[in-house]
Amino acid sequence: MSEEQPTTTAPPAPEAVAVPTSTTPAPQAEPEKPAAQAPAQAQETSEFLSDEPTTPLQELWATAKAHEHPEIWGVTLADPATHIPSQIVLQKYLNANDGDVVKAKDQLTKTLDWRKKTQPLDLIKQTFSKEKFGGLGYVTIHSAEGDETNNAREIFTWNVYGNVKSIDVTFGDLDEFINWRVALMEQAVQELSLPTATTPITSDPDADPYKMFQVHDYKGVSFLRQAPQVKAASTETIRVFATAYPELLKEKFFVNVPSLMGFMYGFIKLFVAARTIKKFHPMSNGANLAKEDFGGSKVPLGQMLPAEYGGKGADLKAQGTEPLVE
Numbered sequence: 001m002s003e004e005q006p007t008t009t010a011p012p013a014p015e016a017v018a019v020p021t022s023t024t025p026a027p028q029a030e031p032e033k034p035a036a037q038a039p040a041q042a043q044e045t046s047e048f049l050s051d052e053p054t055t056p057l058q059e060l061w062a063t064a065k066a067h068e069h070p071e072i073w074g075v076t077l078a079d080p081a082t083h084i085p086s087q088i089v090l091q092k093y094l095n096a097n098d099g100d101v102v103k104a105k106d107q108l109t110k111t112l113d114w115r116k117k118t119q120p121l122d123l124i125k126q127t128f129s130k131e132k133f134g135g136l137g138y139v140t141i142h143s144a145e146g147d148e149t150n151n152a153r154e155i156f157t158w159n160v161y162g163n164v165k166s167i168d169v170t171f172g173d174l175d176e177f178i179n180w181r182v183a184l185m186e187q188a189v190q191e192l193s194l195p196t197a198t199t200p201i202t203s204d205p206d207a208d209p210y211k212m213f214q215v216h217d218y219k220g221v222s223f224l225r226q227a228p229q230v231k232a233a234s235t236e237t238i239r240v241f242a243t244a245y246p247e248l249l250k251e252k253f254f255v256n257v258p259s260l261m262g263f264m265y266g267f268i269k270l271f272v273a274a275r276t277i278k279k280f281h282p283m284s285n286g287a288n289l290a291k292e293d294f295g296g297s298k299v300p301l302g303q304m305l306p307a308e309y310g311g312k313g314a315d316l317k318a319q320g321t322e323p324l325v326e
Contacts, residue, residue, distance in 0.1 A: 065077075085197050126179070132180075134325045141155055159217065253283060254280065
């Protein structure tokens with residue numbers, strides 16, 4: 001903006017002076033022509049106004065564009081009007097907040113802050129301690145024969161806490177546990193292929209194909225109920241995932257559930273929307289998992305899941321992948 005010009009005061013009108021009378025008519029002044037710059041100024045104003053966000057997605061894009069970190073879930077964010085992967089990511093933040101733009105922008109900003117600090121894509125390449133995390137988490141992919149589209153392809157993340165050998169070893173370092181857990185999640189998100197997606201999503205969360213299933217197996221872990229390290233890890237995991245991974249969950253199954261679920265649900269309800277809570281399914285017998293409907297999935301999951309979960313597939317170690325451990 002240019003500096004303001006100094007204000008000037010018009011000089012006083014001169015005193016009247018007698019003028020000789022003349023019979024010659026005074027020349028008529030030509031009418032003023034419109035300013036030549038007016039059309040250009042109007043055009044500039046119009047172009048300026050066209051750059052203002054006009055839709056909720058554009059408002060979120062303006063927020064993302066102003067941030068130092070440009071990426072979410074492997075997608076380098078761009079204008080959602082022309083970049084479908086960005087449209088999907090930003091629409092998920094709107095859907096997670098029931099279309100409330102202010103809340104969506106706040107969550108988006110917190111996610112970008114967190115991703116800038118944590119660099120989760122680098123965690124996928126990191127090698128973790130096999131003693132601490134080996135056999136605790138897997139990703140499996142199941143497809144209908146001959147169909148690799150998102151509508152006929154299911155992704156599962158598995159957390160097998162029954163394989164925890166030592167609470168102090170696995171949960172003793174909270175930051176390390178969270179990094180391992182994030183690496184598992186990012187590994188699964190990569191299977192959604194969001195950076196190359198070609199089909200946008202709508203404001204209907206139930207019509208969104210870019211989601212996954214999660215299974216938490218608590219077989220034999222009732223001893224975790226009073227462990228403060230586990231409570232701390234659960235609280236922080238739920239907080240991070242509720243903020244940084246919205247609208248990626250189809251359904252979550254808690255299988256072989258012991259008594260620890262009482263405090264677990266208490267923590268979950270503090271951070272997760274009521275609509276998300278409805279996607280959670282506790283099961284006392286993990287062998288019944290394959291009998292679930294899985295939201296009417298087109299994939300014959302009952303045949304593909306591991307035998308210990310009621311299916312006819314290989315065990316998790318054989319058919320799944322886990323974060324790098326050694």
